[in-house]
Amino acid sequence: MSEAVLSIRNLTVEIPTRGGILRPVDQINYDINRGEILGIVGESGAGKSMAGNAVIGLLNRPAKITGGEIWLNGTRIDQLEGEDMRRLRGKHIGMVFQDPLTSLNPLLRIGDQLTETMLEHLDISRDKARKRAAAALDEVGIPAAAQRLDSYPHEFSGGMRQRVVIALALCAEPSLIIADEPTTALDVSVQAQIIALLKRLCRDRGTAVMLITHDMGVIAETADRVAVMYAGRLAELGNVRDVVTHPEHPYTDGLMGSTPLASKGLKRLRQISGSMPRLTAMPEGCAFHPRCEFAQDICRAEPRPKLNGGRSACHFPIQQPAEETA
Amino acid sequence: MADTTPAPKPRGRLAHWWDGDFAYQFRRSPVAIISFTVVMLMVLAAIFAPLIAPYDPFDPASLNLMNGFSSPMEPNAFTGETFWLGTDDQGRDVFSTILYGLRISLFVGAAAVGFAMVLGITLGLVAAYVGGWVETIIMRIADVQLTFPAILVAMLIFGVAKGITPVEYRDQMAIWVLIVAIGLSDWVQFARVVRGATLVEKNKEYVQAARLIGRGSGAIMLRHILPNVLSPVLVIATISLALAIIAEATLSFLGVGAPPTQPSLGTLIRIGQGFLFSGEWWILLFPACTLLALALAVNLLGDWLRDALNPKLR
Numbered sequence: 001m002s003e004a005v006l007s008i009r010n011l012t013v014e015i016p017t018r019g020g021i022l023r024p025v026d027q028i029n030y031d032i033n034r035g036e037i038l039g040i041v042g043e044s045g046a047g048k049s050m051a052g053n054a055v056i057g058l059l060n061r062p063a064k065i066t067g068g069e070i071w072l073n074g075t076r077i078d079q080l081e082g083e084d085m086r087r088l089r090g091k092h093i094g095m096v097f098q099d100p101l102t103s104l105n106p107l108l109r110i111g112d113q114l115t116e117t118m119l120e121h122l123d124i125s126r127d128k129a130r131k132r133a134a135a136a137l138d139e140v141g142i143p144a145a146a147q148r149l150d151s152y153p154h155e156f157s158g159g160m161r162q163r164v165v166i167a168l169a170l171c172a173e174p175s176l177i178i179a180d181e182p183t184t185a186l187d188v189s190v191q192a193q194i195i196a197l198l199k200r201l202c203r204d205r206g207t208a209v210m211l212i213t214h215d216m217g218v219i220a221e222t223a224d225r226v227a228v229m230y231a232g233r234l235a236e237l238g239n240v241r242d243v244v245t246h247p248e249h250p251y252t253d254g255l256m257g258s259t260p261l262a263s264k265g266l267k268r269l270r271q272i273s274g275s276m277p278r279l280t281a282m283p284e285g286c287a288f289h290p291r292c293e294f295a296q297d298i299c300r301a302e303p304r305p306k307l308n309g310g311r312s313a314c315h316f317p318i319q320q321p322a323e324e325t326a
Numbered sequence: 327m328a329d330t331t332p333a334p335k336p337r338g339r340l341a342h343w344w345d346g347d348f349a350y351q352f353r354r355s356p357v358a359i360i361s362f363t364v365v366m367l368m369v370l371a372a373i374f375a376p377l378i379a380p381y382d383p384f385d386p387a388s389l390n391l392m393n394g395f396s397s398p399m400e401p402n403a404f405t406g407e408t409f410w411l412g413t414d415d416q417g418r419d420v421f422s423t424i425l426y427g428l429r430i431s432l433f434v435g436a437a438a439v440g441f442a443m444v445l446g447i448t449l450g451l452v453a454a455y456v457g458g459w460v461e462t463i464i465m466r467i468a469d470v471q472l473t474f475p476a477i478l479v480a481m482l483i484f485g486v487a488k489g490i491t492p493v494e495y496r497d498q499m500a501i502w503v504l505i506v507a508i509g510l511s512d513w514v515q516f517a518r519v520v521r522g523a524t525l526v527e528k529n530k531e532y533v534q535a536a537r538l539i540g541r542g543s544g545a546i547m548l549r550h551i552l553p554n555v556l557s558p559v560l561v562i563a564t565i566s567l568a569l570a571i572i573a574e575a576t577l578s579f580l581g582v583g584a585p586p587t588q589p590s591l592g593t594l595i596r597i598g599q600g601f602l603f604s605g606e607w608w609i610l611l612f613p614a615c616t617l618l619a620l621a622l623a624v625n626l627l628g629d630w631l632r633d634a635l636n637p638k639l640r
Contacts, residue, residue: 056538090540103531107553113532117539168535 004031005175005208006055010068011078013047013054017062022279024050026232027068029307032176035206037199039223039240041214041255043276047232048212052178054078055210056093057085073175091121094169094207096179096198100161100186104153110137110164111149114171121172136167140197159190163197170201177202178210183218195222216259220244228252231276231287233304236312248312250292286315294318351634358630364623368616372429379422380410384587393417398608412608414597420608423594424616430590431617434504435571439563441509442570446516447559451547453517454524465521468514476569477576479511484582497585504583508573515562523555557635564628568621575617591617 013025025047032038040048053059055070057080070078072092080088097103105113114133118124124132130149137145140163153161162182169177179198183191199222202209211223219226219240226243228236228251236249247253257270274291277283283290289299294316307313343349352358371378382388396402398412398420411420453464471479484507491499527533528551536546571591577583578592586593591613598610 058534058538086540086542089538093538095535095538097531097535099531103535105532105536105550105554108550116536116541120540165535172539 004033004071005073006032006210007071008051008055008068009071011051011054011065011070012067013050013059013063014066015063019280023282024063024232024279025054027306028227028229028232028234030227030234030237032208032210034175034208035202036225037202037209037211037223039219039226040210040212040229041216041219041226042229042235043214045276045279046229048214048229049180050232051229052180052210052212055176056089056095056178087121090117091172092174092176094172094174094177096162096165096169096177096182098181098184100158100165103165104161104168106153109150109152110156114149114164114168117168117172133167133171136171137164139170139201140164140167141193142167159186159193162186162190162194166194166197166201170205170207173205174207176208176210178212180212181214182211183213183215191218192221198222216244216255228255231282232279233287234307234313235288236314237307238311242311246318248317249288249314250294250316250318251288252312253318254291286313348634352630355630355634357626358634361623361626361630364619365627368428368620368623369432371425372432375422375425375429379419379425381419381422383418383423383426390417395606411612412606414606414609415601420612423589424591424613427589427591427594427613428616428620430501430584430588431571431574431592431620434501434508434574434584434590435567437505438508438512438570438574439566441505442512442566443516443559443563445509446513447520447552449513450517450520451524451552451555454521455528455543455547455551461521464517468517471511471514476511477573480507480573480577481580481582483507483510484577488582497587500583500585501588504574504577507577508570511573512566512570515566516559519558519562520555523558524551527551527554561628561632561635564631565625568624568628571617571624572621591620 008028008030010027010029011025012023012027015022015024024045028047028051030038040051042048050059050063054065055072055077057077059065065078068078069076072088075088077085077088104110108116111130111133114136115126115129118129118132119126122129134146134149137148142148142160142163148156153164156164162185166182169179177198182198183194186194195218198209198211201207211219213219223240225238226236226240227234228243228249230251236243236247236252238248243252244256247256251272254270254272258272260269272291277287277290284300285302286292286295286299286304289295292299296316298315302315305313305315311317352362376382390405392404393402393407393409393413394415394417396407396409396413396417398410399408401408402413409419409421411424413419414423449464449468453461484503487499487503487507488496491503533546533550536550541549574583574590575592575595578590579596581596584590584593586597589597594613595610595617598606598613601607601609
């Protein structure tokens, strides 16, 4: 716990609408430690990005944090406003967005965008900032970094742009990087490079990474631990290895079953029937029960199960095979 | 990308620009070249009017009433002097008055558009970025103003301003009041376009990123959003310039614009139309043709600019 860079406690985000209050993030808990990559998976609309945006304080109105606490390096940040939040999030949190085509200002040179962050948060001269910007570009594997500082974003390819964005996130030396689907817009070979890059940087610098994605393959490849989100809640949280090989929550099991993994052999992929409940029509009890093959009366009647320090939020976690548990 | 090949030799910005798509589009379009040339010639003529003009039409000492109503290119019956484009009733050389009139027309037009631009861009940016009731108020004012013809708004502002300025300052102030009046009647377009573009840009991730690193709203608007919304503004500014010149001419023609002591093209046309049916056609025709050529050229240039800056229209 003392090592945790980011601690989220009972975080709840609500959106008041005409049709009632929506709760895209509902009492979630997790920690990310130094040098650790926490993967957050879930299907579209599960609240992954909302949770990420809540952490950096970029929730758009009318969404707002209505409960819980967010701690960054021992400071509570969910209640910070204005100037304090600005100073803090820019300095300690870096963000890698999904689409490298729009996450760079098309009319500013790369070097200017890199130095902008440093000049805002670090007390250094313009020359020094430029040197560090070149070093950052070099570190993410941009060749001839010093010359490329004067290039515009359109002069880079998609993969290189995502590298630049990562350099941008890194240049103020944050302790946490939130990567919101950093590889979705890239082709597979570039994805692998970007993932390897994130992993290396995280290891070398001890930066904590929150990796938001819906790609189980990316998670299995990259993350140390994984949090599975379903309908705004955490369904399962555990070490990547355990979760991938022996999912406890039926939803995770369904996710795994629908992901082609070479290790599982070439079986026909399963699919989870139905779709995620809309936020306006959350079922009573466990949110997953309408789609769950193991659902019992208790799943419909009891309030939703909580994670309470355990691995999965389920009344009937899937038992691991006997020979493995023994 | 260039990982092993050496970077190309740095070249001058001008050469770089000339090789660019924009300059290429320009070179390929005869309409653009011609209208640009016409506009530039007129701008130069306006700037250097005192050097080019053969007479100073506003120096009463140099005027000779005997020269009045000289036909173009014909020696005057009394003095024997020849004027290229003839003279008006007071013996002023029409060519010279056109040069000076062009000066005032262009200056008023450009300044009015500049004023409208600054006002419109600021309000549009702020409205879109801040949102909420600020946006509602600004844009509703804009909507209301759009329901009046711009020329009426300009006349109203001009009339009110004229009413409150003391008589002895009226002629001096007229030009500035004209600029403000036309500018105030024209800012709406800029505000609307900038607001629309800003709404798109402000949700792009680079703006989020700028917010994330802690840039203030002002810095984000000026440094990140403004440059990205400027190209449609440039197009409207050009077309607005033509409209502002015409608006100024209209106001002056109606007698509420540039005073006779500082005649613009519109004033010249107003003066000239009084002589049209008595046979002195040149007093009207030449200023009118100049205005027509200027407005047309600026408009065509704006039209071309819109096409050139918008790849979707090609």
